[in-house]
Amino acid sequence: MVFSRPTLTSLRSQVAADIAAGLPGLNALLRYNNLNILGDVEAGLVDGCYGYLDWITQQSVPFTSEDEFLEGWAALKGVTRKPAVAATGNVTLNGTGGIVPAGTALTRSDGANFTVDADVELVGGVAVVAVTAIATGAASNTVLGTTLSLAAAISGVNSLGTVSAAISGGSDVERDDDLRTRMITEYSRPASGGSANDYVNWALSIPGVTRAWCERNVFGSGTVGVLFMMDDVRAEHGGFPQGTNGVASAETRGTPATGDQLIIANALFELQPVGPIVFGRACTANTVNLTIAGIADATDTTKTAIAAAFAAALLSTAIPGGSTPLSAIEGKIAAVSGATGFVITAISASAGAVTPGPTGNISSNLGALPVAGNITYV
Structure with missing residues (x-):
């Protein structure tokens, strides 16, 4: 059963009732009566104790802990907060x-x-x-x-x-919510000696990396590709890493990567099993453009909100080489105030396909990630 914390008002009422019950026949709760004032003070102190106990409860589990308590829970699974990095x-x-x-x-x-x-x-x-x-x-x-x-x-x-x-390449110290997400993932899917989840978790532990995916046998048996995005530190490039794909500097079985891909490959080289050849790989953009009819006279504010909803729909479903359902885009746009009556009449994809017909689901080519392009109103 969930414990319902009493409010300060209910505590004051409870203390006042107890005082009145203890002094029958007397009006002990007059405005300036000492007992009335002491009752309010006691209620305030008890409310503070409830607040402290509530805070202790939050720090006692990984899901709601904060600051150094969150870092302590994460450290139990070998997850540490990403430090700030200089550009x-x-x-x-x-x-x-x-x-x-x-x-x-x-x-x-x-x-x-x-x-x-x-x-x-x-x-x-x-x-x-x-x-x-x-x-x-x-x-x-x-x-x-x-x-x-x-x-x-x-x-x-x-x-x-x-x-x-x-x-x-400059990045801020990792936020509590992001650290908590990685920590909970590690609790729910602990390391298992080089599974696909391991490569994703290892990549996400590298400063600047915000999303990652593992590719099995990307260049044949014994090869692993790790695709990743850097949405914050590479915001000027749409979050796409800058460099060339390849392996770590110490890996002699392939061409070394450069730039961001080399940073990832070098970091993974220290963590991966000794057998696989691991490639740091940047996603490519599958730019998706929309044509929308029925709301050509919408305000600029509405159109800005629609653009943001479109981008959010692609972000929430984005998987390199995967599929984005049209319903996810329509659902996000339908929630925008002022978008009533919109109809998506055409969709184009720069590195993928749209099926069935001109307004179907969007598929992306191998290694391509859907990103929002232009919206044309007719």
């Missing part, structure tokens, strides 16, 4: 000549700071320097073409530089 990228500096020393500070217009990783000499008046954000977190991710300025002048080097390879 990295390249900046191009120009000038007449000279050397940009390691540790040189560069500043973004909003005050975010970056440092040069290694000494670089200007050749032909140009130097491309690798930089790392001083502060960890997604806030330091910087898009291509952003201007950075030298914090201190360097002889022969212009004070302004341009981001020539997006400063990315």
Whole structure:
């Protein structure tokens, strides 16, 4: 039976009734009577005790625990909170000549700071320097073409530089809800020596990875592919990893990956069984476009909500190489205020098929993930 915690009002009423019952024939609950005031104080103290017990109960099980208690429950299954990661990228500096020393500070217009990783000499008046954000977190991710300025002048080097390879990969410390989801998955599906679920859980434990899928025998017997998405740190690329597919640096039986795929492959190499050849693989986009009739005069607010519902429907059903039912899209859009009367008259998929007919279910090619494209109103 579920315990019903009494409210403060009910506690005050209960204490008042007990005082009155203990002093028959007297009006012990007058407005300024000490007993009345003491009764309210007692009720407040008891309510605080109930609150503390309620909090203890929440920390006593993995499903509702928070902060260090959540981390403690997760640690029992070997799941740890993903740390914040600093963004990295390249900046191009120009000038007449000279050397940009390691540790040189560069500043973004909003005050975010970056440092040069290694000494670089200007050749032909140009130097491309690798930089790392001083502060960890997604806030330091910087898009291509952003201007950075030298914090201190360097002889022969212009004070302004341009981001020539997006400063990315920065991620915030993992949130409680995300850690709890991974922890509960580990409790319900514990490691079993290299099952498909193991590869997914291992990939999800890597900072920046938000979704992952395992491909069996992707390039023949003894090969495993791990597809993944980085929805937060690669938001400027639609969440798709940046790099080339391949194996870990230490794996001699295949071509090493680069970029995000190499980070994943290297991390998995330390966890996987010794036999399989594991490939870090980025999903490709299956861009889905809709044509909707019947609500061409809908407001911009309604159309924005429909676009968000469309994207949410694809996200909730997204499986690389899988199928997305039309009913999932229609159900999400139907819930939007102002969308009454809509009719989806055509659907196109850039890396898949639509069957049966022009408004059927959407299938994606191998390794392709459905993402929301354009919506045309007629």
